[in-house]
Amino acid sequence: MKKNRILILAVALLATGGCDIVEPPKYGCTDPIADNFNPEADHDDGSCIYDPSLFKGCTDSTAANYDPQALVSNCHCIYDNVRKILVEDYTGHTCGNCPRAAEVLHELECEWGDRVVPLAVHVGFFAIPEPPMYASDYRTTFGTDWNLNFGNSAAGLPNGMVNRTPDGGNYIRSYTAWAALTANFLALPAEANMTLTNTYSEATRTVNVVVDINVLANLGNGPYKLNVVVSEDSIVGYQKDYDPNLVDENLPDYVHMHMLRTSLTGSWGADVNSGANLTSGSNLTQSFSIVLDEAWVDHNCNIVAWLARDDNKSVIQAEYRPVIAE
Secondary structure (H helix, E strand, O other): OHHHHHHHHHHHHHHOOOOOOOOOOOEEOOOOOOOOOOOOOOEEOOOOOOOOOOOEEEOOOOOOOEOOOOOEEOOOOOOOOOOOEEEEEEEOOOOOOHHHHHHHHHHHHHHHHHHEEEEEEEOOHHHOOEOOOEOOOOOOHHHHHHHHHHOHHHHOOOEEEEOOOOEOOEOOEOHHHHHHHHHHHHOOOOOEEEEEEEEEEOOOOEEEEEEEEEEOOOOOOOOEEEEEEEEEOOEEEEEEOOOOOOOOOEEEEEEEOOEEEEEOOOOOOEEEHHHOOOOOOOEEEEEEEEEOOOOOOHHHEEEEEEEEEOOOOOEEEEEEEEOOOO
């Protein structure tokens, strides 16, 4: 009799809707201004497509290139007279987890515009060429020197540094910490402003760089070093990616961004102010020149510069500009 009562109760619950039916999420583009907006979607899947001629531009009204007509950020806001920081991504083309760090760096660029100065440094075991797929060698003498000094590849890639500022003697930061560190640094006032002026000769592939520094605080603790390097964007090549959604972890057409190509000032920079301390109101100018390698696409190259302390290598101010102005 007891078993019969249980069976009757179960049937009654089913009949009265005792079990709720949970509708699966509907993924799609949830932004009404997108070309492929899906009004039935309740979970955005990142697939929104916009008309760049109508919507994309700098959407931050405090930026120098603010576009009041833009509805979607193009991740390229430009700012004047503010603190800017160097964010370095230490990576390698056979590092399957490294694309996650590159994604974080791209997100920081979109959020902060050119207040984040990006640089990708290919180092260590994961950057060693492995023909036939991974035949390219993206390593540099300068990146190798930094890697040996700071210990990035020994700590396990991906990782990086934010303004080369140590915490308890450790410079290396997981990419999961970059966003918080970036926000903390950019909340501080600038101690120096830096302006880059690039003049390029397409005929000779020569770049002349003028760096103007306006010191805003009594910095002390000299000497200081000015570092000037070349980076290149949009380099298409193989990259290993452990994303579980991929059919093949070997991506043949991965787009490498912000890749360190060479340095105009050696591994540790050129002397500033003849090694003396920097005081508020000082104005310094230095000039450099380089002939771009024939293998580099000039329209994708940038000049990246940063002012740093010579003792602990921490960055005071950073800046970057394309070799060829947009």
